Amino acid sequence: MSHNGRGFLYSVLVCPTCKSPLTRNDEVLFCSKDGRRFPILRGIPRFVESDEYVDSFSFEWNTHKTTQLDTFRNDGSSEDIFRKKTGFKPEDLNGKLVLDAGIGAGRFTDVMARWGANVIGIDLSYAVEAAQENFRRLDNVLVAQADISDLPFKPETFDAIVSIGVLHHTPDTKKYFQKLVPYLRHGGTIAIWVYPAEGDFVTRKQWIPFTSRIPDRMFYEWCRWFVPFAQKRLDSLHIQSIYRIFPFSNQGLGLENDILDTFDGYSPSFHGIHTPEEVEGWFQEAELVDIRIPGPWNTSMRGIRP
Amino acid sequence: MFKSIVGVAKKLTSIFAVSLYLTIVASFLVLTGRIRVSPRGFARRMLASLRPPFQGDLVDFAHERGNCYVAPLGRKLISDSNGRSRLKLFEDGRELPYPHSSHDDIREFGAGRYSHWGDAVFFSSSDNSDPGKSGRRYSVREI
Numbered sequence: 001m002s003h004n005g006r007g008f009l010y011s012v013l014v015c016p017t018c019k020s021p022l023t024r025n026d027e028v029l030f031c032s033k034d035g036r037r038f039p040i041l042r043g044i045p046r047f048v049e050s051d052e053y054v055d056s057f058s059f060e061w062n063t064h065k066t067t068q069l070d071t072f073r074n075d076g077s078s079e080d081i082f083r084k085k086t087g088f089k090p091e092d093l094n095g096k097l098v099l100d101a102g103i104g105a106g107r108f109t110d111v112m113a114r115w116g117a118n119v120i121g122i123d124l125s126y127a128v129e130a131a132q133e134n135f136r137r138l139d140n141v142l143v144a145q146a147d148i149s150d151l152p153f154k155p156e157t158f159d160a161i162v163s164i165g166v167l168h169h170t171p172d173t174k175k176y177f178q179k180l181v182p183y184l185r186h187g188g189t190i191a192i193w194v195y196p197a198e199g200d201f202v203t204r205k206q207w208i209p210f211t212s213r214i215p216d217r218m219f220y221e222w223c224r225w226f227v228p229f230a231q232k233r234l235d236s237l238h239i240q241s242i243y244r245i246f247p248f249s250n251q252g253l254g255l256e257n258d259i260l261d262t263f264d265g266y267s268p269s270f271h272g273i274h275t276p277e278e279v280e281g282w283f284q285e286a287e288l289v290d291i292r293i294p295g296p297w298n299t300s301m302r303g304i305r306p
Numbered sequence: 307m308f309k310s311i312v313g314v315a316k317k318l319t320s321i322f323a324v325s326l327y328l329t330i331v332a333s334f335l336v337l338t339g340r341i342r343v344s345p346r347g348f349a350r351r352m353l354a355s356l357r358p359p360f361q362g363d364l365v366d367f368a369h370e371r372g373n374c375y376v377a378p379l380g381r382k383l384i385s386d387s388n389g390r391s392r393l394k395l396f397e398d399g400r401e402l403p404y405p406h407s408s409h410d411d412i413r414e415f416g417a418g419r420y421s422h423w424g425d426a427v428f429f430s431s432s433d434n435s436d437p438g439k440s441g442r443r444y445s446v447r448e449i
Contacts, residue, residue: 206340210331214324221317222324235392235449237351237384245332245341 009120009142012097016047016152038152044132047146054125054169056267059216061105061127064260068107068253069134071114077253082111085164086191087294087302090115096159101148101180102166106131106141112162113141120153122146148176155182161190164300168194168272174282181286184305190288191302197273200247204265205273207246211266223263228255274299347389354384359448360393364427367438373416373430374409375437382425383448391422396445397432422446 013022015031022029022038029038029045039046051058066072070079082088094116100109103121109131112119118140121131128145135141146152148163148170161180170176173194184190195201211219227248233239234250249261276298283291288303335341364377385391386406395402397418404411407419409428416430427446431437437444 203341206335207331211328214327218320218324222321222328225321226325234390237355237392240384240390241348241351243390244343244347245336246328 005139006142009118009140010045012120012142012154012157013045013144013152014154016146016150019154022152042129042132043136043143044128045142045144045146045152047144047150047152048124051125052147053171053269054123056212056216056263056269057104057123057169058126059220060260060263060267061125061130063220064256065105065130065133067105067256067260069105069110071110071134073254078107079111079114082108082164084295085193085297085300086162087292088112088160088162088189088191092189093117093160097157099153099158099161099180099183101161101163102169103127103131103143104166106134106143108162108164109135109141113138116140117160120144120158122148122151124148148179151179151183153183156185157183159185159188161188162192164191164193165195167192168274169268169270170272171270173272173274174278177282178286181288181305186305189302189304191294191300192279193297193300194279195271195273196297196299197275197278200265201271201273203245203247205271207266208268208271212269214267216267219267220263223259227259227262231255231258276301350384351389354392361447362445364395364429364437364444364446367436367444369436369438370413370428372413373434374413374428375430377427377429377444379422379425379427379446383422385422385424387423392448393422393427393446394449395420395427395429396447398442399445400432402429402432 013029014020015022015034015036017036018031018033020031020033022031027040029040068078070076093112096117098112098117098119100119100121103109103123104127106121109119109121120142122144124147128143131143135143161184163180167173167176177192181190230239230248231250249258249265251258251261279299279301280291283301283303289306291301291303294300294302336343360381360383367375367377370376383393402418402420404419407421409421412419412421412428412430416434418430418432420427420429431440
């Protein structure tokens with residue numbers, strides 16, 4: 001079968017439980033072995049029944065569908081981050097089958113699709129609705145709603161796996177990283193970035209048990225008010241004092257990005273922080289080789305499955 | 307009309323409620339030491355807000371590297387090394403455009419980038435000329 005097109009990407013999907021091929025019948029994927037049925041709703045195969053602990057992501061990515069996508073921003077900011085966090089170049093991924101584990105609205109799938117990769121983007125949250133809207137016209141992208149702990153793929157399927165800024169939002173960062181590795185082909189590369197155990201990330205972790213309980217809409221409205229208010233007064237000593245206790249986003253990528261990023265930093269249920277040594281240890285334990293930090297972020301790491 | 311007034315009132319109430327909740331949580335996190343705040347830094351910021359803003363001319367420029375020059379301030383202020391500087395740098399009375407720049411960017415690109423770091427200002431002139439020879443006046447003012 002050709003290594004291209006939506007048909008090929010659908011053929012990669014299997015039953016998460018028994019790993020048998022799935023038969024497509026209209027808007028349902030059917031496993032003939034164990035009888036499980038997986039609906040295709042609004043063009044998205046669904047392998048989970050709800051967004052479980054990631055409802056804040058369902059909210060934020062459907063509110064900010066295009067804020068971080070280069071295609072809509074008309075810049076290369078996400079591509080720049082992608083290159084630095086993964087070390088991938090276009091020629092590394094062109095024509096390759098890639099898993100984007102935690103696609104969100106598709107910030108990095110947008111980059112990989114442009115580079116000619118065949119991307120399957122999965123997400124536990126309803127962010128998949130936003131991603132599907134962004135990529136419905138692309139034949140080299142398939143979006144599915146699935147859980148990293150129960151993926152609908154056979155082992156050794158992907159040429160590359162990327163998961164940038166996702167695994168620390170699962171209940172156990174290391175465990176969920178380990179779940180991804182078997183889906184990598186021998187010779188394939190996995191690249192991840194997780195929150196570092198330093199600076200603002202440490203401060204935010206203290207807030208999470210409290211801020212994640214605020215209803216998403218309420219907290220988002222607050223961020224929409226507070227972030228522009230604070231950014232206009234960055235030179236104020238009071239705002240500087242607040243920043244030390246409650247670091248808000250000021251990434252230089254525009255106000256909408258900073259509102260989104262502040263909400264994103266405080267609303268999730270899980271907020272793991274990790275040292276570079278810890279992340280390197282996971283890669284070594286998974287028996288990956290050529291392990292390295294590809295850029296300036298010391299908890300971005302990549303390795304090859306030998 | 308009535309609906310929109312109710313909508314705005316709801317939004318304001320929601321923002322106020324979240325602000326109040328976050329203030330209580332912040333107090334709890336600071337008082338229990340979960341978030342560490344340096345009492346010295348806090349006192350320095352409070353004192354800085356009480357005294358009149360500093361202003362003066364830069365003299366004694368020294369070439370650092372590339373387009374970057376350094377001038378001592380002769381005054382201990384909150385700088386980008388221990389907080390966020392409130393210092394603005396002016397070239398012949400015109401404000402230079404890029405405060406809080408990284409020192410590498412000042413060295414490499416110049417073009418008016420500057421940083422208030424410790425007790426000195428690391429800066430570049432608007433056209434990357436040598437400020438010691440250009441005859442231009444460089445002054446700073448705290449906002």
